[in-house]
Amino acid sequence: MQKETKRDKAKFLFDPxxxxxxxxxxxxxxxxxxxxxxxxxxxxxxxxxxxxLPASIGYYQLLTVxxxxxxxxxxxxxxxxxxxxGVARTLGGSLPSGARTTAWTGYYLMVxxxxxxxxxxxxxxxxVLYTFYAPLQADPLFYIGMALVVVGSWLSGFAIFAAYxxxxxxxxxxxxxxxxxxxxxxxxxxxxxxxxxxxxxxFQLIPWSLGWIDKINVELSRTLFWxxxxxxxxxxxxxxxxxxxxxxxxxxxxxxxxxSLPRLTFVLFILYSIPVGFHHQLMEPGISSFWKFLQVVxxxxxxxxxxxxxxxxxxxxxxxxxxxxxxxxxxxxRKLPFRDARFFAAFAGMVIFIPAGAGGVINAxxxxxxxxxxxxxxxxxxxxxxxxxxxxxxxxxxxxxxxALTGRRITPFINKLGIWHTIIWVLGMAFMSIxxxxxxxxxxxxxxxxxxxxxxxxxxxxxxxxxLIGIGSGLLFIGVLLFLFIALYMWFAAPRTEQLDxxxxxxxxxxxxxxxxxLERWGVWIALTLILTLIAxxxxxxxIINHAPESAGVRSW
Amino acid sequence: xxxxxxxxxRIWLLLxxxxxxxxxxxxxxxxxxxxLNPPGHMRTIAPEEVAATxxxxxxxxxxxxxxxxxxxxxARLFAFDPGEIxxxxxxxxxxxxTSPDVVHGLFIPNTNVNIMVVPGHISEYTYTFExxxxxxxxxxxxxxxxxxxxxxxxxVQ
Numbered sequence: 001m002q003k004e005t006k007r008d009k010a011k012f013l014f015d016p017x018x019x020x021x022x023x024x025x026x027x028x029x030x031x032x033x034x035x036x037x038x039x040x041x042x043x044x045x046x047x048x049x050x051x052x053l054p055a056s057i058g059y060y061q062l063l064t065v066x067x068x069x070x071x072x073x074x075x076x077x078x079x080x081x082x083x084x085x086g087v088a089r090t091l092g093g094s095l096p097s098g099a100r101t102t103a104w105t106g107y108y109l110m111v112x113x114x115x116x117x118x119x120x121x122x123x124x125x126x127x128v129l130y131t132f133y134a135p136l137q138a139d140p141l142f143y144i145g146m147a148l149v150v151v152g153s154w155l156s157g158f159a160i161f162a163a164y165x166x167x168x169x170x171x172x173x174x175x176x177x178x179x180x181x182x183x184x185x186x187x188x189x190x191x192x193x194x195x196x197x198x199x200x201x202x203f204q205l206i207p208w209s210l211g212w213i214d215k216i217n218v219e220l221s222r223t224l225f226w227x228x229x230x231x232x233x234x235x236x237x238x239x240x241x242x243x244x245x246x247x248x249x250x251x252x253x254x255x256x257x258x259x260s261l262p263r264l265t266f267v268l269f270i271l272y273s274i275p276v277g278f279h280h281q282l283m284e285p286g287i288s289s290f291w292k293f294l295q296v297v298x299x300x301x302x303x304x305x306x307x308x309x310x311x312x313x314x315x316x317x318x319x320x321x322x323x324x325x326x327x328x329x330x331x332x333x334r335k336l337p338f339r340d341a342r343f344f345a346a347f348a349g350m351v352i353f354i355p356a357g358a359g360g361v362i363n364a365x366x367x368x369x370x371x372x373x374x375x376x377x378x379x380x381x382x383x384x385x386x387x388x389x390x391x392x393x394x395x396x397x398x399x400x401x402x403x404a405l406t407g408r409r410i411t412p413f414i415n416k417l418g419i420w421h422t423i424i425w426v427l428g429m430a431f432m433s434i435x436x437x438x439x440x441x442x443x444x445x446x447x448x449x450x451x452x453x454x455x456x457x458x459x460x461x462x463x464x465x466x467x468l469i470g471i472g473s474g475l476l477f478i479g480v481l482l483f484l485f486i487a488l489y490m491w492f493a494a495p496r497t498e499q500l501d502x503x504x505x506x507x508x509x510x511x512x513x514x515x516x517x518x519l520e521r522w523g524v525w526i527a528l529t530l531i532l533t534l535i536a537x538x539x540x541x542x543x544i545i546n547h548a549p550e551s552a553g554v555r556s557w
Numbered sequence: 558x559x560x561x562x563x564x565x566x567r568i569w570l571l572l573x574x575x576x577x578x579x580x581x582x583x584x585x586x587x588x589x590x591x592x593l594n595p596p597g598h599m600r601t602i603a604p605e606e607v608a609a610t611x612x613x614x615x616x617x618x619x620x621x622x623x624x625x626x627x628x629x630x631x632a633r634l635f636a637f638d639p640g641e642i643x644x645x646x647x648x649x650x651x652x653x654x655t656s657p658d659v660v661h662g663l664f665i666p667n668t669n670v671n672i673m674v675v676p677g678h679i680s681e682y683t684y685t686f687e688x689x690x691x692x693x694x695x696x697x698x699x700x701x702x703x704x705x706x707x708x709x710x711x712x713v714q
Binding site for chain 1: 562563565566569570573574577580581584585587588593594595596597598599600601602603604605634658659660662664665666667669671672673675676677678679680681691692693695696697698699700701702703704705706708710
């Protein structure tokens with residue numbers, strides 16, 4: 001047995017301590033995606049009229065499970081696991097032991113928080129959806145659970161910062177490896193934006209649900225939530241971008257197009273994803289038109305780093321293709337490894353991000369939002385962004401990372417299954433998201449159980465789209481099962497590798513340009529972010545604090 | 558930093574940034590000069606005193622002119638008051654809505670009436686109904702177990 005372990009160890013790219021840490025995070029995220037998928041399927045089939053739920057299970061309870069598990073728990077655990085893997089690989093091969101202790105503390109806090117919140121949702125004491133809008137008042141343990149998840153994730157960030165700081169001290173004057181830089185940027189964004197939701201939960205929701213205070217300022221709680229809620233979507237997207245920028249070039253046999261531009265895009269994301277939360281609140285009272293419009297302007301700026309990313313991806317593909325002998329304007333396209341599941345899944349995610357991003361521009365467009373706000377269009381939108389672009393890239397990450405992590409090979413069979421899984425996922429999302437967009441324009445509200453609105457004529461136009469959405473839910477559930485099968489097979493059952501399996505991390509295409517040192521001066525960027533945030537938020541938030549009346553809690557489910 | 562950008566990327570970004578600027582100018586012009594702003598208003602009201610505070614102590618439809626109405630509405634768990642409204646074609650309707658309990662929405666499919674109703678605040682929006690028909694007034698913000706039955710009817714004759 002001892003001998004066996006020793007032999008295994010030699011085959012792993014990762015230090016056993018890191019390996020355990022990364023697998024613990026990604027493994028827990030699999031529980032979340034499984035629970036989220038079951039709830040997603042059931043609520044999807046209920047709201048489209050395919051099934052009726054037993055009286056003991058509420059539609060909104062299932063919707064809360066689906067949102068919390070998918071949007072908050074699956075993403076956070078998976079992202080942190082992935083970031084640890086790249087940070088360990090690029091900053092000297094393993095995490096410093098101090099960082100590892102912090103990381104484990106964060107992990108257990110997040111697990112404890114998830115368990116608490118899940119119990120509260122399952123006992124129907126927290127059917128408040130993942131946005132937990134006051135004055136809906138859940139049981140205090142739900143909010144305490146959420147707070148633990150946030151605090152735990154802060155520790156995860158500190159672990160990454162510690163590993164990065166140690167490397168910087170040992171390599172003075174050197175630009176940090178791109179992956180580590182981007183991981184730090186992602187966690188900087190996360191730390192700044194979660195302050196909002198932490199203030200909401202700790203100073204408003206917890207004391208209020210415990211009965212220590214009778215009333216809270218509802219508009220303030222919504223504003224704090226959306227200060228967090230929009231950068232949250234970039235916290236999901238940035239790790240996908242890291243994979244595209246750093247891992248994909250290696251997988252396609254090319255080089256990282258530039259060492260500086262990706263860093264600049266991430267800095268722009270930190271600056272412009274935070275002072276923009278009002279574009280989720282365009283339809284509500286208590287915030288004047290001037291401040292709403294100002295944040296709409298800032299929101300549009302965040303399109304620029306995504307345009308830069310699109311350019312870099314195409315440039316990387318073209319460089320790789322031409323190196324392999326491609327000719328003509330688009331010849332490089334045929335040299336891309338579409339038969340490699342690691343690439344195919346990520347590429348599908350990139351393509352879907354084109355309509356998904358365009359949809360986002362529509363949603364943030366001030367008056368235009370009146371047509372789509374709180375309709376199924378919005379649900380369709382974020383199923384293209386987070387549930388397609390981000391999720392597909394996370395599947396690609398799993399396929400790329402697991403051989404190095406578990407010492408097992410991607411067999412041709414598993415690769416083929418991965419391709420099919422991607423196809424099923426894209427089909428499922430097409431069946432679900434396209435009809436959601438259309439029926440949203442026809443006026444079907446989001447977050448609403450099956451209803452005919454007393455057989456109102458307007459509902460009749462919705463019916464065929466509901467059927468398609470239901471079919472999409474079924475396909476996507478099969479997709480999750482297939483993904484979990486592939487992941488668990490690669491974890492426990494696939495044949496062992498003969499030699500060290502590399503975690504594909506790209507090299508930089510040498511242009512002679514070194515990244516400008518200013519990009520690594522985090523103090524500057526954090527200060528600029530805070531200034532922008534203060535400009536965008538101080539006056540309207542002071543107005544809300546001084547003028548908005550407070551509300552008592554209501555349990556209406 | 559700009560010298561790190563290859564020429565084609567500069568062109569690509571100029572096109573992108575240019576479109577964003579055009580886009581924002583259009584949105585801003587519509588907002589400032591045409592007055593097309595999303596709903597919302599700065600008036601407040603204590604949620605627990607909605608039933609005792611004018612004008613919400615008497616929700617209903619008030620005729621202001623030949624084709625102009627004010628709808629004073631209370632959105633509560635799980636109904637709108639007034640729940641049925643009939644107006645002539647071409648009417649301009651000024652909605653003022655508030656909630657005594659949780660957050661609701663007032664959404665009328667096939668129109669631009671899309672209003673968040675936050676307790677403590679009075680939301681206002683004006684819309685002209687040009688087309689005849691049976692419209693549905695729906696709550697489009699999750700408000701509790703009866704959210705999906707929270708509706709009203711608006712008939713334009």
